[in-house]
Amino acid sequence: MKQVITFLLATLLTVGAQAQQLPVSPNYKANDRFEQLGTVLPTPNTYRTASGAPGREYWQQRADYDIKAELDDDNRRITGSETITYYNNSPDDLKYIWLQLDQNLFKKDGIGARSRTGTVNGRGMSPEQIEELSNARGATLDPGIQYGYEIKSVKDKTGKALPYTINGTMMRIDLPLVMKPNTNYAFSVDWAYNITEYYGRSGYEYFPKDGNAAYFIAHWFPRLAPYDDVNGWNHKQFLGQGEFALIFGNYKVAITVPADHVVAASGECQNYAQVLTSVQKQRLKQAETTKTPVLIVTQEEAIKAEKRENKKPGTKTWIYKADNVRDFAFASSRKFIWDAMQSDVYKNGRKIWCMSIYPKEGNPLWEQYSTRAVEHTLKSYGNRTFEYPYPVAISCHAVAGGGMEYPMISFNGGRPEEDGTYSEGVKYGMIGVIIHEVGHNFFPMIVNSDERQWAWMDEGLNTFCQYLAEKEWDYNFPSRRGEPNQITEYMSSDKSMLSPIMTSAENVIGLGPNAYAKPATALNILRETVMGRALFDHAFKEYSTRWRFKSPTPADFFRTMEDASGVDLDWFWKGWFYGTEPADQDLVSVDWFSIDTKNPEIEKELARKEAARKKNTISKMNDLPSKGETVVARDSTMADFYNRYDPYKVTAADRQAYEQYLSTLSENEKELVKKNTNFYTLSVKNKGGLVMPVIIKMEFEDGTDSVATFPAEIWRFNDAGVSKVISTNKKVVQWTLDPYQQIADIDTENNSFPRIPKPTRFQIFRQQELRKAPNPMQMEGAGKVGTAPKN
Structure with missing residues (x-):
C-alpha cells in the first residue's frame, strides 16, 4: 500500500x-x-603466520624411495622391496617413525571391516551380499585369499633387522638411535600383497570376454606418514573414506610386468628405448610436435595383444623417475591403447606430455576426448594457480565410473555402450571426471593438504576449479556441482544428516555434497557475489602459489584469502564451513x-486513478448494463454543475499554488520534489x-x-x-x-x-520403473566400437 x-x-x-x-x-x-574467528583458528607462530603464509621457520619432512616391484598377472599379486631415506627437517628428536600400510584396510579382522556398518535383509541375501557385510569399503574380496600386507623384513642399511609394530593400517619402526634434526636415516622394507578388485581407488578390473585384466595400482607400498608442526605424527587409521596424508620426495621405481603389458606411471619413463618397439618409439617422437594426440599403441595392436598368442611372454621392467612428488602410482595391462601429445600448454616453450591409456572398451570416447581434456585441465588450472611443474600428465580409463588421482597419473571412468554409442551424460561425465582427477595434481598433489583430515581442502577446491574448467571447455557444460542452486537440496535436508565442512573426512555423512559440492559452491559464491572476480582470483592464486609444494591447513587458506583480498570473510567461514544452517x-x-x-499535474492524476479504483466495485460492474436507465441519464434537467464538474482537472489556481509552494524551497529541495x-x-x-x-x-x-x-x-x-x-x-x-x-x-x-x-506438478500415471539416461546416439543407430566420431 x-x-x-x-x-x-x-x-x-x-x-x-x-x-x-x-x-x-x-x-x-x-x-x-x-x-x-579469533581463538577458533590456531595461534600464528614462526611456522605459520597470521597472514596465512608459511613462516620464516616453516619446515616439512621428506622421504626418498627406491622401489623394485613385480606384478604377478596370474596370481593378482605384487611383490616389492623398497629402500627409504627419511630426512628429519623438524626441530625435534625422533625415537621412531610411522609408515602407512593402507592395504591392511582389506584384512578381514582390520579396522575397516570391523567399523563398517550394515544390516541383514531378512527377506533373503545372495552369498556375495553376505560376504560383503564383512568386507571393508564394499570391495569384492575373494574369501579364500588373505589380503593386506605381508611384511617380510624391515632392516637398516647394514642389513640389521629393525623392530616394528603394526597397528591396523599403521606401522611403527623403532630406531636404534634418536634421529636428530637435520639428519637422515635409510632403511629397507620387503613386502607383498594380493590385489583386490578395483574398488574406486586401486585394484584390477577383469574382462571375462578376453580373459585379461587391467591393473590400477595405488597406495601399494609402505609410505611415510607425515610428521608436522600441527599434529606431530599423522597416524590416523585408513578407513577408506578419508584419503591420504603424505610428504614429498624423489622416487625411482622399477616395475616388472609381463612383456606384453603397457605401463603408465607417475613420473618419466627412463628406459623407453628398452621397453618400446621401434615403431612405438617413432610414434612417440612424432607426438613431440603434433597439436593432436598420436596413437603410440593402436587399438588393433591392443586387440592383438589381448589374444595372448605368446602364452609365456616373459617380463619387462619399466623404470620410472619422479621428483618432488608425494606419492607414486601405476597402471599396467596388455589391453591398453596409448595416445600422447607433447603440448606447449602455457605458450612459454616448455612442453608437457599429455597422455591417455585405455582399453578398447573406452572407445570411441577416450580416443576423441581424453588427452585433449588433460591438456585443457593443465591450462585452465594453471591460469588460476601456477604453471603445472611436472613433465607429464596421464589419464587412465579404469572401470565405468568415478575416478582417483595420484601425481601425474589418474584413474578415470566413463565408458560407452558395447556398440560404441553413449549418452550425453556419459560423455560429459567422462570429460568432467578427467578434468577433476587431472586437476587433483594441483590440489593436493602440489598444494599438499591433509586429505585424511580435511577432505574439502582438496576435493572442494578442486571441484571449484573443475567447475570453472568445464565452463571453459563448453559454455553449456552440464556441471553437476558449483552453481548455488545445485546445493540447496542438500542444505535443506534433515539436520541429523548434515555435518559442517570442517569435519574430519572419515566422519563426514554424505562426503560428496559435504566435501565436494558445498565448498565448491561456497567458493563460487565468494567469487561471483561476495568478493567479486578480481579480488577472489588474486587471493586464490596467492594461496596456491604460497603453498605449492608445502602443506597448508584450513587456517592458512582462510587467512590468505582475507590477507590478499582485504575482505573480512570470518562471517562467511563461520556460516559455510563451521555451520550447517x-x-x-x-x-x-x-x-x-x-x-x-503538491504538483497538481501529478497529484490530481494519482487521485483520479485511486478514485476510479475505489469505484470499481462488483456492484458498479454489475450495474454497468443499466447505466443508461438512471433518472439523470434519461432526463437532462436533473443534471447540474456537479454532474459535469471534474474535481481532478488542473486549474490555473492549482498551478499558481504550486509555483508559490516551490518558491519557498531551496534548490536542493526543489530537485527532490520534482523527481x-x-x-x-x-x-x-x-x-x-x-x-x-x-x-x-x-x-x-x-x-x-x-x-x-x-x-x-x-x-x-x-x-x-x-x-x-x-x-x-x-x-x-x-x-x-x-x-x-x-x-x-x-x-x-x-x-x-x-x-x-x-504450481506443484503431478503425473496422471505413476511411473512404473526407473529408466536409464537416454542414449539418442544408440536410438539413431550411430556409433561403432573403436571408431571415434568425425567432426
Missing part, C-alpha cells in the same frame, strides 16, 4: 537510515556471526511511500540462519528492471530480520529476492512480493 509523506524529507531519510539498523529483537546472534531469506512485506509533491521519488521499505527475515548478501530485483511499471545488492553486513546488528529503504524514481510492480540464484536460498517461494504462486 502506498503512503504519502509530507516534505520533512531530509529529517525522514536521516532518521530512517539510522533507525532501520537497530536491533528489533533481543533474540539475535548477529554479534556471534560477525565476530572474528541454510540460506533462506523471506521477503515478508514492502511498504510504499512517496513525497507529497517524485518513491520510497520502499523492505522487511526481510533470515529464516534459514545463514547470513548472506541481500540481492533484490525491482521490476518497474514501464517494463524495465534493476538489481540492488546489499552486503551480508546488513545483518550485523540483527541476524533475524532487517528493514531496508530503497528509493527509486519509478514505480516498482514486482520485487524478487536472489533473482539470479546467487546465495543458495533453499526456499524461493518466499522470495517474491507480491507473492507469485508456483
Whole structure:
C-alpha cells in the first residue's frame, strides 16, 4: 500500500537510515556471526603466520624411495622391496617413525571391516551380499585369499633387522638411535600383497570376454606418514573414506610386468628405448610436435595383444623417475591403447606430455576426448594457480565410473555402450571426471593438504576449479556441482544428516555434497557475489602459489584469502564451513511511500486513478448494463454543475499554488520534489540462519528492471530480520529476492512480493520403473566400437 509523506524529507531519510539498523529483537546472534574467528583458528607462530603464509621457520619432512616391484598377472599379486631415506627437517628428536600400510584396510579382522556398518535383509541375501557385510569399503574380496600386507623384513642399511609394530593400517619402526634434526636415516622394507578388485581407488578390473585384466595400482607400498608442526605424527587409521596424508620426495621405481603389458606411471619413463618397439618409439617422437594426440599403441595392436598368442611372454621392467612428488602410482595391462601429445600448454616453450591409456572398451570416447581434456585441465588450472611443474600428465580409463588421482597419473571412468554409442551424460561425465582427477595434481598433489583430515581442502577446491574448467571447455557444460542452486537440496535436508565442512573426512555423512559440492559452491559464491572476480582470483592464486609444494591447513587458506583480498570473510567461514544452517531469506512485506509533491499535474492524476479504483466495485460492474436507465441519464434537467464538474482537472489556481509552494524551497529541495521519488521499505527475515548478501530485483511499471545488492553486513546488528529503504524514481510492480540464484536460498517461494504462486506438478500415471539416461546416439543407430566420431 502506498503512503504519502509530507516534505520533512531530509529529517525522514536521516532518521530512517539510522533507525532501520537497530536491533528489533533481543533474540539475535548477529554479534556471534560477525565476530572474528579469533581463538577458533590456531595461534600464528614462526611456522605459520597470521597472514596465512608459511613462516620464516616453516619446515616439512621428506622421504626418498627406491622401489623394485613385480606384478604377478596370474596370481593378482605384487611383490616389492623398497629402500627409504627419511630426512628429519623438524626441530625435534625422533625415537621412531610411522609408515602407512593402507592395504591392511582389506584384512578381514582390520579396522575397516570391523567399523563398517550394515544390516541383514531378512527377506533373503545372495552369498556375495553376505560376504560383503564383512568386507571393508564394499570391495569384492575373494574369501579364500588373505589380503593386506605381508611384511617380510624391515632392516637398516647394514642389513640389521629393525623392530616394528603394526597397528591396523599403521606401522611403527623403532630406531636404534634418536634421529636428530637435520639428519637422515635409510632403511629397507620387503613386502607383498594380493590385489583386490578395483574398488574406486586401486585394484584390477577383469574382462571375462578376453580373459585379461587391467591393473590400477595405488597406495601399494609402505609410505611415510607425515610428521608436522600441527599434529606431530599423522597416524590416523585408513578407513577408506578419508584419503591420504603424505610428504614429498624423489622416487625411482622399477616395475616388472609381463612383456606384453603397457605401463603408465607417475613420473618419466627412463628406459623407453628398452621397453618400446621401434615403431612405438617413432610414434612417440612424432607426438613431440603434433597439436593432436598420436596413437603410440593402436587399438588393433591392443586387440592383438589381448589374444595372448605368446602364452609365456616373459617380463619387462619399466623404470620410472619422479621428483618432488608425494606419492607414486601405476597402471599396467596388455589391453591398453596409448595416445600422447607433447603440448606447449602455457605458450612459454616448455612442453608437457599429455597422455591417455585405455582399453578398447573406452572407445570411441577416450580416443576423441581424453588427452585433449588433460591438456585443457593443465591450462585452465594453471591460469588460476601456477604453471603445472611436472613433465607429464596421464589419464587412465579404469572401470565405468568415478575416478582417483595420484601425481601425474589418474584413474578415470566413463565408458560407452558395447556398440560404441553413449549418452550425453556419459560423455560429459567422462570429460568432467578427467578434468577433476587431472586437476587433483594441483590440489593436493602440489598444494599438499591433509586429505585424511580435511577432505574439502582438496576435493572442494578442486571441484571449484573443475567447475570453472568445464565452463571453459563448453559454455553449456552440464556441471553437476558449483552453481548455488545445485546445493540447496542438500542444505535443506534433515539436520541429523548434515555435518559442517570442517569435519574430519572419515566422519563426514554424505562426503560428496559435504566435501565436494558445498565448498565448491561456497567458493563460487565468494567469487561471483561476495568478493567479486578480481579480488577472489588474486587471493586464490596467492594461496596456491604460497603453498605449492608445502602443506597448508584450513587456517592458512582462510587467512590468505582475507590477507590478499582485504575482505573480512570470518562471517562467511563461520556460516559455510563451521555451520550447517541454510540460506533462506523471506521477503515478508514492502511498504510504499512517496513525497507529497503538491504538483497538481501529478497529484490530481494519482487521485483520479485511486478514485476510479475505489469505484470499481462488483456492484458498479454489475450495474454497468443499466447505466443508461438512471433518472439523470434519461432526463437532462436533473443534471447540474456537479454532474459535469471534474474535481481532478488542473486549474490555473492549482498551478499558481504550486509555483508559490516551490518558491519557498531551496534548490536542493526543489530537485527532490520534482523527481517524485518513491520510497520502499523492505522487511526481510533470515529464516534459514545463514547470513548472506541481500540481492533484490525491482521490476518497474514501464517494463524495465534493476538489481540492488546489499552486503551480508546488513545483518550485523540483527541476524533475524532487517528493514531496508530503497528509493527509486519509478514505480516498482514486482520485487524478487536472489533473482539470479546467487546465495543458495533453499526456499524461493518466499522470495517474491507480491507473492507469485508456483504450481506443484503431478503425473496422471505413476511411473512404473526407473529408466536409464537416454542414449539418442544408440536410438539413431550411430556409433561403432573403436571408431571415434568425425567432426
